[in-house]
Amino acid sequence: MQEMLNVEDLWVSVGDRQVLKGVHFSMNYGEINMLFGPNGAGKTSFIMTLMGFPRYRVEQGKIYFKGEDVTDKDLYERAHLGLGVSFQRPPTVKGVTLRKMIEIMSNDGAEKGKLISHIEKLHLSGHLDRGLNEGFSGGEMKRSELLQLMVQRPELVLIDEPESGVDIENIALVGEAINSLLGKDKVKDPKRSAIIITHTGYILDFVNADEGYIVVDGNLVCRGNPRDILSEIKKHGYRRCAECR
């Protein structure tokens, strides 16, 4: 079977800073991959480049999604091909409510019942008429991001630090939402996949990840079992990973 995502020798810069330095990466349909790494290592740059944000300038290399070269496609085209992202810190969009956003993204009313249930489960009923992310707490932002992705239904979800700014109680809620988004709470949907960035690894208690990677200095190193990697990081930090490149 063809790989869902294939990244070849990817070099990316932001302004005059090199953020990715020759990344090779691939994953299959249905996989959940975790990215670990110190601050500034290039984790967010990697998923933002995959999504196609223009400030992440691809200098060299290729990105293939579902067999198609998407390196030169814009955000909108990539979203329509099946890529979606949950931001760590999404921008505030005053005047555009969460309700409006969901209305625009929903193509038909067929899923309305399901949508209401998602809104209730994510405790967002009271946030629908507020500007997107306007005055949202960390946890509310994460839940709002996941709700939007539930409407968008991307095949490959890129999630940037789902635990950051979320209290312990709400991490379970976020974890459940991710599982629901990926169809993991039901019969496994072989097509929905994810790349999740985590600092703390808390999310591993809720999400059954297949592979883990450590990102160091603009590259992906140390592929392995995500729990083993987390335990290694907890013991020795990221230093050993940098050394074993």
Place this chain on the structure above:
Amino acid sequence: MPISDKYLSEVEVRAEKAKDKKAAFGPDIDLSRYTQHIERGKIESLEGLSQQAKEAAIMTGINLKEEQRSGSYMQVDQSVVYENLNKAYEGQLEIMSTTDALRKYDWMEDYYWKAVPVDQDKYTAQAALHMTHGYFIRVFPHQKPQYPVQSCLLVAENYISQNVHNIIIVEEGAELQVITGCTLSKSDAEGIHLGISEFYVKKGGKLFFTMIHNWAENFNVRPRTWIVVEEDGSFINNYVLLKPVKSIQAFPVAYLKGANASAKFNTVVYGLKDSYIDLGSRIILEGENTRGESVARTIAADESVIYSRGDLIAKTKGYCLAHLDCRGIVFSNKANIYAIPQLISAGALKAELSHEASIGPIAEEQVEYLMSRGISKEDAVSVITSGFLNLDIPYIPEFLDRNIKEVIQATAKEAL
């Protein structure tokens, strides 16, 4: 009994003295160009308007069938063509032309040219010396009509100077909603609209006033507005200008005279073509514990020039609180916005006045955020722009709301 001749002649003398006085702001208009006078007959219903006039009226929020309206007032050029009070609201309010009200009530002396200074400039003078009606709406004490009164001031011919004088009185404990549209039925009409508005909100009264202006490239507009709000009264004003205009200059004043009075101005302006737009709001906080808020959203496209002014003037001995929020987006490198907020405390020791003013582009990160959700760039800009303008005005028909969004969508492309 009519208003006294003595008072009318005093008004005339003051107006005569000001008839060459230039306005403080905006380009000076040669009023001698606009001398056309056309008398028009009454119509039985709003459906009796010409097709062009009907279309223009609808686009300013007028409901031709008068559904969900407590009454209607329609003026074409210099003539009052229609006035109607829905039977269900008889005894709650009255609607007539200001000319008729001056003939009917001698107490109009307490309201006519009592808020707006007749000698403010040549435009107030012209409106006093050559008044061509305007609406008079009075809601009786403690009455709260469920639906708004609608009024439409339409110019249908060239070289008209429409000099209307509008007076609204909200008596003690009463509430009133008014939706008014000022417009042209000929898109190339050349002329001027001088609108004097004096609104009085008595103790505990509420006035919710929405005005939609739809002008065109050859038309000048000089409204002069004062609102006097007594104790516990409140005034809310929504103003929308989304079509080109040759020039418009207005600086309405809310005078919060009584304790606990409040005023809020929401202004939405979309500058198109080479429009010259100089708009603002001034809130004078004189009563104790008065509150004011002024929110302006402006977008300058094409070669438009927009002045967005806001004055908060505290004069109270007690506490008062007021805030100005003035934001603009420039869509074109040939357009200009000037945001001019001004806070004045005249010995008001306990006054809290604040403002935030900003001019900036649509944030790229917001557009990209929406695009990452599968929304096209054009739609993202349009959604963000509509959200910025915050067009959430009650009683505006859905199709009008849609039309406003289409205008935004068409011009938002410039911002891409």
